[in-house]
Amino acid sequence: MAIDLDKVLDKAWADKPLAEVLAAPVAALKGVSDEDGKLLHEAFGVKTVADFGQLKYVRWAQALVALNQTVKA
Template identity: 55%
Template structure:
């Protein structure tokens, strides 16, 4: 089953038509709103160079799970 996801608002214009594999290997600045300066700080602080690194970083992943859980509590 093919799945289509619109990511145009989440990505920098240059990355909108790229494959998922390309996006995951892209620098963090491929994400809309993340500047080169932001990307440099992420690399210096956490060793994050790519979108994949950011998404799989244990600190960011934990924070994402906590936010998701908070959105589903009574």
């Protein structure tokens, strides 16, 4: 699966190595502000892009969306 990093990361992060992006604050994601990052940290303990991607609630929501897509097919 190819991902256009320019579409998902702020400009400053689009050319960084993947390991650096995963260790970056969630605000490195396009559309996520520093304030959003603060709130994610307060609510779920999320500090980095990797933390956010591994958050069980995100994975549960992704599984439900995938299940819904298979039901529609």
